[in-house]
Amino acid sequence: MLPPTFEARLVKTRPLAPSVRELTFERVDGRPMAFEPGQWVNALLPVELDAAPGLNRSYSLASAPDGSPRFELAVTRVQAGPGSTWLHALEPGATLPFVGPQGFFTRPLASASPSLMIATGTGMTPMRSMMRAAVAAASQVPMWLVLGVRHEGDVIYGEELRELARAHPFVRFVPTLSQPGASWTGRKGYVQTHVQELWAELAAQGGAAPHAYVCGLERMVGSVRQLLRKDMGLPRQQVHTERYD
Numbered sequence: 020m021l022p023p024t025f026e027a028r029l030v031k032t033r034p035l036a037p038s039v040r041e042l043t044f045e046r047v048d049g050r051p052m053a054f055e056p057g058q059w060v061n062a063l064l065p066v067e068l069d070a071a072p073g074l075n076r077s078y079s080l081a082s083a084p085d086g087s088p089r090f091e092l093a094v095t096r097v098q099a100g101p102g103s104t105w106l107h108a109l110e111p112g113a114t115l116p117f118v119g120p121q122g123f124f125t126r127p128l129a130s131a132s133p134s135l136m137i138a139t140g141t142g143m144t145p146m147r148s149m150m151r152a153a154v155a156a157a158s159q160v161p162m163w164l165v166l167g168v169r170h171e172g173d174v175i176y177g178e179e180l181r182e183l184a185r186a187h188p189f190v191r192f193v194p195t196l197s198q199p200g201a202s203w204t205g206r207k208g209y210v211q212t213h214v215q216e217l218w219a220e221l222a223a224q225g226g227a228a229p230h231a232y233v234c235g236l237e238r239m240v241g242s243v244r245q246l247l248r249k250d251m252g253l254p255r256q257q258v259h260t261e262r263y264d
């Protein structure tokens with residue numbers, strides 16, 4: 020069955036990092052925005068490219084479903100990228116058609132295992148959705164997020180995640196910078212550098228076997244998948260991936 024099409028109005032925006040803009044949309048029909056945390060929507064953009072009349076671009080839902088018609092997206096502005104540039108210039112009040120929700124990169128809470136989440140840039144947005152849903156449902160199953168970006172200013176939702184981690188011991192937030200400034204005292208290097216150590220620590224806590232959730236650009240996702248599956252020998256069903264390109 021095809022996922023449904025719906026219209027949504029942009030109600031507000033805010034910068035999350037120099038190249039990342041959060042867009043909050045509201046369904047025009049007023050119906051609750053129902054989805055599984057981790058899913059994405061297709062935005063149908065009125066941008067003409069190569070004589071084609073419109074552009075389809077997918078975006079993960081960054082918010083958790085809360086029964087309201089609202090939902091949040093976080094869009095990285097890609098250099099010379101027609102879709103993301105257009106969305107960065109969109110003014111509140113504009114409406115857009117969307118198709119979705121869709122996708123299988125999900126973590127059903129009823130059967131959730133301790134999770135190591137590995138993301139770069141806006142690849143962390145499905146994990147933010149999963150974390151907010153888990154907190155709202157008073158889950159206690161560990162969710163650790165390793166977020167890789169270049170500079171400290173590129174960390175998105177950093178304050179919110181640190182706050183969640185302070186308030187909920189099952190949440191852990193581990194940012195790592197590939198180009199840290201002199202004052203950075205946190206982890207350094209690519210996400211790959213930290214996966215084995217964090218996995219061992221999570222597995223040592225006992226309980227069900229951990230699952231890994233990996234999201235971002237193919238280069239990182241492919242390299243982390245190889246690390247988890249080939250080098251660490253994890254079975255396929257414990258490794259969940261979503262690629263943005």
Ligand SMILES: Cc1cc2nc3c(=O)[nH]c(=O)nc-3n(C[C@H](O)[C@H](O)[C@H](O)COP(=O)(O)OP(=O)(O)OC[C@H]3O[C@@H](n4cnc5c(N)ncnc54)[C@H](O)[C@@H]3O)c2cc1C
Pocket residue numbers: 059076077078079080092093094095096097099100101102103104140141142144236261262263264
């Ligand atoms: C399932 C799915 C979910 C996605 N969710 C998001 C999301 O939540 N936020 C988001 O910003 N993008 C997301 N994307 C990527 C998004 O659909 C577009 O590809 C992106 O906005 C670039 O489109 P463009 O037209 O500006 O540039 P294009 O000319 O189409 O893309 C140029 C290149 O930009 C690079 N690129 C794509 N996405 C990113 C990114 N996020 N960060 C850095 N480089 C990128 C890729 O290498 C791509 O080949 C998602 C993609 C998929 C398939």
